[in-house]
Amino acid sequence: NLSDKLNSVFKKLKGHGKLSEKNIDEGLREVRMALLEADAHYRVVKQLIADIRARAIGQEVLESLTPAQQVIKIVNEELTALMGSEKEALNLSGAMPQAVMLVGLQGSGKTTTAGKLAVHLRKNGKKPYLVPLDVYRPAAIDQLKKLGEQLSVPVFDSSPEMDPVEIAQKARQKAPSEGCDTLVLDTAGRLHVDSELMNELSRIQKAIEPSDVLLIADAMTGQDAVNMAESFDQALDLGGIVLTKMDGDARGGAALSIKAVTGKPVKFIGVGEKTNALEEFHPDRMASRILGMGDMLSFIEKAQDAVDEKKAADLEKKLRKNQFTLEDFRDQMTQVRKMGSLNDLIKMIPGANKSKQLNKLDVDERELVRIEAIINSMTPAERRNHNIVNGSRRKRIAKGSGTKVQDVNKLLKNYSQVLKMMKKFNKGGMRAMTRNMMP
Ligand code: GDP
Ligand code: MG
Numbered sequence: 001n002l003s004d005k006l007n008s009v010f011k012k013l014k015g016h017g018k019l020s021e022k023n024i025d026e027g028l029r030e031v032r033m034a035l036l037e038a039d040a041h042y043r044v045v046k047q048l049i050a051d052i053r054a055r056a057i058g059q060e061v062l063e064s065l066t067p068a069q070q071v072i073k074i075v076n077e078e079l080t081a082l083m084g085s086e087k088e089a090l091n092l093s094g095a096m097p098q099a100v101m102l103v104g105l106q107g108s109g110k111t112t113t114a115g116k117l118a119v120h121l122r123k124n125g126k127k128p129y130l131v132p133l134d135v136y137r138p139a140a141i142d143q144l145k146k147l148g149e150q151l152s153v154p155v156f157d158s159s160p161e162m163d164p165v166e167i168a169q170k171a172r173q174k175a176p177s178e179g180c181d182t183l184v185l186d187t188a189g190r191l192h193v194d195s196e197l198m199n200e201l202s203r204i205q206k207a208i209e210p211s212d213v214l215l216i217a218d219a220m221t222g223q224d225a226v227n228m229a230e231s232f233d234q235a236l237d238l239g240g241i242v243l244t245k246m247d248g249d250a251r252g253g254a255a256l257s258i259k260a261v262t263g264k265p266v267k268f269i270g271v272g273e274k275t276n277a278l279e280e281f282h283p284d285r286m287a288s289r290i291l292g293m294g295d296m297l298s299f300i301e302k303a304q305d306a307v308d309e310k311k312a313a314d315l316e317k318k319l320r321k322n323q324f325t326l327e328d329f330r331d332q333m334t335q336v337r338k339m340g341s342l343n344d345l346i347k348m349i350p351g352a353n354k355s356k357q358l359n360k361l362d363v364d365e366r367e368l369v370r371i372e373a374i375i376n377s378m379t380p381a382e383r384r385n386h387n388i389v390n391g392s393r394r395k396r397i398a399k400g401s402g403t404k405v406q407d408v409n410k411l412l413k414n415y416s417q418v419l420k421m422m423k424k425f426n427k428g429g430m431r432a433m434t435r436n437m438m439p
Contacts, residue, residue, distance in 0.1 A: 021057055024053060024056045024057055024071065025053075027056075027071050028049050028052060028053055028056075031049065031052065031075055032045055032049050034290075035048070035253075035256070035290075038252045038253045038256065038290060039222035039223055039252075039253030039254070040252075040253040040256045040257050041223060041226055041253070041256075041257035041260070041261060044082065044256065044257045044260045044261065047260075048078055048079070048082060051078050052071075052074055052075055052078050055074050055078070056070075056071055056074050072291065075291065076284075076287050076288060076291055077287075079256065079283075079286075079287035079290060079291070080283045080284045080286075080287040081283075082256065082259065082260050082283075083255065083256060083259050083266065083281075083283035083286055083287065084259050084265045084266070084283045085283055085284075086283070087280055087281065087282050087283070088240060088265040088266075088267050088281070089267070089280075090117075090120075090121075090212055090214075090240075090267060091211045091212040091239050091240075092126070092182065092211050092212070093211050094209070094211045096181050097129070097172055097175040097176065097180060097181050097182060097183055098181065098182045098183070098210070098211045099168075099172070099182070099183040099184075099185055099208050099209075099210035099211065100117060100121075100182065100183070100184050100185065100210055100211065100212045100213075100214060101185040101187065101201075101204065101205060101208070101210040101212070101213045101214070102114055102117075102184065102185060102186055102187060102214050102216050102242075103187050103189075103201050103213060103214070103215055103216065103232060103236065103238075104189055104215055104216035104217060104228075104232070105189045105190060105191065105192070105193070105218075105228065106189035106190060106191055107189070107218070108189060108216045108217055108218045108244060109216050109218065109242075109244035109245065109270055110134075110186055110187065110189060110216045111134075111140060111143050111144050111147065111186050112147075112244070112270070112273065112275075113214075113216050113242055113244060113268075113270060113278065114130055114144060114147070114184045114186040115130070115144075115147040115148075115150075115151060115153075115275045116268075116270065116275050116276070116277065116278035117184050117268075117278065118130055118147075118148075118151055118153045118184055118275075119151060119275050119276060119278070120268075120278055121182050121184070122153070126181060126182045127179055127180045127181045127182065128153050128180060128182050128183075128184050129153075129154055129155075129156060129171065129175045129178060129180035129181075129182065129183050129184065130144055130147070130148045130153055130154070130155040130156065130184050130186065131155075131156045131158065131167065131168060131171040131183050131184065131185050131186065132144040132145070132155065132156065132158045132167075132186050133158065133164040133167055133168060133185055133186055133187045133188060133204065134186060134187060134188035134189070135158065135159075135160045135161075135162065135163075135164055135167070135188065136160075136188050137188070138160050140186075140188070141158050141160065144186055147275070150275070151275060154178045154179070154180055156170070156171040156174065158171075164187065164188070164200060164203075164204055165203050165204055165207045165208075168183070168185060168204055168207060168208050169207060169208070171183055172208065183208075183210075185204065185208070185210065187200075187201055187204065188200070193228060193231045193232070198231075198232075198235040198236070201235070201236055202235060202236060205236055211239075212239040212240065213236055213237070213238050213239045213240075214238070214239060214240050214241065214242050214267065214268075215228075215229055215232045215233070215238050215240075215241045215242070215264075216241075216242050216244060217229055217241055217242070217243055217244065217254065217258070218243075218244055218245050219243040219244060219245050219246050219248075219252075219254045219255065219269070220245050220248050221254070222253045222254055223253065223254070223257070225243070225254040225258065226254055226257050226258050226261050226262070229241060229258050229261070229262045229264070230261060230262055233262050233263075233264055238262070238264045239264070239267075240264055240265050240266065240267035241258055241262075241264055241265070241266045241267065242266070242267060242268045242269070242270060242278075243255055243258070243266055243268075243269045243270065243281070244269070244270035245270060246269040246270060246271050247270075247271040247272045247277065252286065252289060252290040255269070255281075255286050255290075256286075256290060265281075266281040267280070267281055268280060268281055269281050324418075324419060325383055325384050326375050326378065326382070326383040326384075326386055326415060327375065327383045327384075329375070329415050329418065330371065330372055330375040330376075370401070370403055370407060371411055373401040373402065373403065374397060374398075374401045374403055374407060374408055374411050375411075376401065377396075377397045377400035377401035378397055382397075386412055386415060386416065389408075389412060394408045394409065394412075
């Protein structure tokens with residue numbers, strides 16, 4: 001990956017002094033290749049390299065960083081700036097009921113994202129109303145209806161005979177009686193951008209005046225997504241972009257260039273087919289991902305904030321001796337909770353994407369409280385050795401913590417998976433990992 005390559009380029013340059021032009025150019029060649037390989041827009045890459053070069057040349061090598069780390073830091077900062085620096089939220093200003101309109105080509109993930117957004121809105125105290133506007137494909141209406149049922153989100157009963165504008169207006173009138181305050185408009189798509197589609201979308205936009213218009217773009221299509229975004233933006237003046245299928249082998253090129261080319265921010269990324277697989281887009285995290293460091297930079301920052309040194313050292317010792325008990329697991333959860341979403345954190349661990357065990361590991365935030373209760377209901381001996389927790393003990397623990405036996409089972413399974421994963425990291429050297437990644 002890119003950070004490995006940069007490390008090897010700069011390995012020779014030890015200690016102090018200035019970063020030389022020759023050195024930097026050698027490093028930047030790697031950066032350029034990596035970005036083009038990631039399918040970033042060539043114009044964007046050119047500008048970026050020029051900016052990084054200007055900043056890097058003549059810089060004093062900081063005492064705390066190796067030259068490679070210093071260049072990585074600059075590259076990381078420039079990549080972040082290119083993608084917009086700050087996280088951009090959904091625009092929900094204006095009169096009730098509000099509307100978020102989803103547009104994009106067929107198969108880009110509009111309907112799936114409509115469901116995901118409904119979940120997101122509900123989490124943020126909104127009452128979403130799903131509105132199918134793809135009247136050309138009856139199956140598309142059914143798809144959204146099913147999604148709504150599954151999520152217990154009301155879906156407007158669109159009929160294929162109606163005009164999309166009419167449907168949207170009727171849905172808006174009906175929303176209050178359905179207890180809804182935010183429409184999610186799932187529009188029709190085509191295989192290619194065409195004027196008929198744009199006219200229809202534009203009519204809907206004028207009639208409804210949605211507070212946000214999101215282009216749903218398939219990240220796997222790389223530069224095509226960027227070009228398509230330009231066309232949609234010209235016709236509709238987008239509010240933002242959702243890049244879907246970022247869980248696949250999307251190389252990040254679209255994420256990197258789309259803001260620079262269109263001026264419109266990526267607001268969310270889709271990271272799977274399930275309805276919870278939507279994440280807010282963080283430019284800094286994406287930059288680290290493109291650099292190939294997982295989300296290590298933000299992980300390190302957060303870790304430094306939340307975990308105090310001594311506890312971290314204690315933990316490392318325990319990990320090395322494979323003495324990571326359920327009690328440590330509980331404490332670790334509490335620490336981690338201070339740092340943000342547990343699932344986010346797990347993803348930041350380098351290699352976690354590839355780890356089947358970690359992908360299977362499904363930790364719901366709300367479960368943390370329950371997990372704590374369960375572990376607190378165990379005897380010290382049980383916490384030290386989970387292998388003795390048999391059926392009758394599980395029943396007792398469930399009763400004591402006010403949970404179900406299945407909850408206890410799940411916790412023990414998660415714990416033993418973490419244990420396995422940690423043993424693996426131990427072999428690879430937890431310490432080496434930390435040392436390599438520390439900026
Ligand atoms: P639409 O035609 O734009 O409405 O697209 P759909 O919502 O029907 O999605 C097309 C396909 O892409 C479906 O098979 C979805 O499950 C899949 N899909 C959508 N978003 C994602 C994502 O973020 N990750 C993955 N892996 N698949 C996705
Ligand atoms: Mg659809």
